[in-house]
Amino acid sequence: MSTEQLQFSEYLNSFKDTLKSVFYQRDNIEQFIQKRGFPALVLRDIMAKNPLSVGIPEEYGGRGVKMKECLGMMDAASYESLPLSLTFGINIALFLEPVGKYGSEEAKKSVFNRFLTQQNMGGLMITEPDFGSDALGMQTSCERQGSNYHVKGTKHWQGLTGLADYWLITSRNKTAKGDLARDIDFFVCDVQQPNQQIIVEEYYNNLGLYPIPYGKNKVDVIIPEQYKLQPVSSGLNLMMDLLHRSRYQFPGMGMGFIRRMLDDAIEHCKTRIVSGKPLIKLDQVQHQINKIQSAFTVCSAMCSRSAEYAGVEKNLGADAIEANSMKAYVTDLMQSSAQILTQLKGANGYKAESVSSRGIIDSRPFRIFEGSNDMLYTQISEMVTKLMVRKKELNLSSFLKGFNLTEKVSEQFKGLIDFTIDPKVVQRKSVDLGKILSRIVSANMVVSMAEKGFRNDLITNSIENLKQEVSMLVSSYQFQTNIATIEDYKESSTWLDIV
Incomplete structure (x- = not known):
């Protein structure tokens, strides 16, 4: 094992120890996971380990945006908490990576410094109330005003609504005739700056993923030109590169989650005695566990592929077939694994605090968002x-x-x-x-x-x-x-x- 691998292994093990401490010693995850938001002390201790440093380039103090490390961090988090892993996924795949790849030097210095020293977080605004999957129909507009851009519109269902310090906002340029251009522009919005506050018009009562706030956001901000992302070819290609890389990272969020479903299924069925023998001796039970085990293997293969192929140095704009296959299939596997574990655990699986029933609710939207x-x-x-x-x-x-x-x-x-x-x-x-x-x-x-x-x-x-x-x-x-x-x-x- 190389020194670099050993260093990450030690870093990851230390992070896992922190998760066990905050979720089972400092607090009880089975109780607070049913409430809105992470407890402040729990989130403070987790973020103190700088888990998002894996999404920041080395020259800015981060760990270098190595895809293996990004996936590994999401994997570790999702074993204990799928909402925590999704929080990391939003920050890393939908904010830090595109800013690091397409942002100006001024934007990168400011953003990465605050992520590392002040535990800031960032999200992505694409979806609009009347244009869900039809991103190209978005009505959020941008107009150049001297050295600034006026970005205006309404966005909704953004993870970390009201919580993120930064937003990557998508919009379309307003032409002289008042029409909206076909191409997409991306802006880094710093809500701590004057004229850049995002107004939360409504918080949604989302079913599951309770620690992550979602809602409806009013955008009416003035953003300096240095905080506009610079695509290599077009904004549309930038968006596809961003979304496909994010889809390549879904297996990271799925990995720990599926492994948790598998571990709990094996443990329960080995210790649950029915008619004088362990549940795991039943053929149908083994058949169901094998399905979760297959999901574990498939997800492992996806992580291996993404770690080697989907780094930020590549443009993934043309990799739709593989990216879509990963995202769609692994999220189906997450849902089916949670369903199987709930069935195997019987009545106990239906308790609200059960990791299996919680898994059904929390993994379900993964089959909906990002396409x-x-x-x-x-x-x-x-x-x-x-x-x-x-x-x-x-x-x-x-x-x-x-x-x-x-x-x-x-x-x-x-x-x-x-x-x-x-x-x-x-x-x-x-x-x-x-x-x-x-x-x-x-x-x-x-x-x-x-x-x-x-x-x-x-x-x-x-x-x-x-x-x-x-x-x-x-x-x-x-x-x-x-x-x-x-x-x-x-x-x-x-x-x-x-x-």
């Missing part, structure tokens, strides 16, 4: 289909054999995917195809991780689970149905009238 999973699966399907049409190869097995994200495992899945796709399928079929592709892309990562020496029995079990899942998805994809919603369904549909 809902159905939308991302549709995009994966559409992008791959375009590549297939361009290559004039519509047999899925044949195409994936030569596709760089699936070439290592295409033969293993050949018997399941040896069929011709229809480029003009209905959207529900696109979602199915996107799911199929995401699982095979993930299997490719698992095989790549196996080549580095990861435990073989976990690899084998995971590939078998992935094959079973793909088999079920292919059946759904090929099942022909014309089912449509019957909007005016109430006539002749009351069961009491026919009995």
Whole structure:
């Protein structure tokens, strides 16, 4: 192990000790996790370890923005608290990394110094009340006024609403005619400065993720030109680079969470005695635990891939297929792992303070924010289909054999995917195809991780689970149905009238 690795290992272990201290000795996480916000002393002790330093370049006093370390910090946090890990994810992936890559020297010096010395935090404002996933339709505007920009609009569902010291705000330039340009501009807003305060119009009563405040924000600020991010090509490319890198880091948040679900499932089923023998001896119980174990292996493979590939030095604007596959599939795995653990724990799993029921609620929005999973699966399907049409190869097995994200495992899945796709399928079929592709892309990562020496029995079990899942998805994809919603369904549909 290198000195650098040892240093991070020691740093991470010290951070884990701090989490155990604040969550189980100084306070009781099972009690305060059901309340809004982290207790002040708990957050103070956590931030005193400077966990966000992993997202700050070395020349500014940070640990160097090494993707392995960023993922490792989120992993450690999510084992104990998914909201804490998401807080780190928001700060690192959605604020510090883009500021470090695209910000001016003046902005970087100021921001990074306050993060390191004053435990400041930052978030990202994209979503608007009338333009959720349609980011390109945003109405927040910016106008140049001398050496400043006037940024005005309304944003909502920003994690850390009312809590962040900095915001990365997206807007569109207002033209001389009063129209809004197509490209996106990014501004670093410092709420501690005059004319840069963000007005919180409403705090949302969000279900789950209680420690993180969400709400509706009124933006009407004056920001110096030095605090405008400078894209290499366009603001749209900057946004895709930012969002894709964030999606590559979702496995970091998922890693500790899934491992916690797995550890608790094994421990409970080994100690829970039913009809004179441990619960874990039951075949169906082992089948369910194996699903969580497969999720653990897949997520490990994703982390390994992201650590090696998704560093800030790369532009990930064109990596939508892999980024979307990671985000959508790992968040599905997080939700299913929590559901399985809750079922295995029976009545005890339904207690509000249970890590499993809390996990169901806290992991559910991960399948919605930063692009809902159905939308991302549709995009994966559409992008791959375009590549297939361009290559004039519509047999899925044949195409994936030569596709760089699936070439290592295409033969293993050949018997399941040896069929011709229809480029003009209905959207529900696109979602199915996107799911199929995401699982095979993930299997490719698992095989790549196996080549580095990861435990073989976990690899084998995971590939078998992935094959079973793909088999079920292919059946759904090929099942022909014309089912449509019957909007005016109430006539002749009351069961009491026919009995």
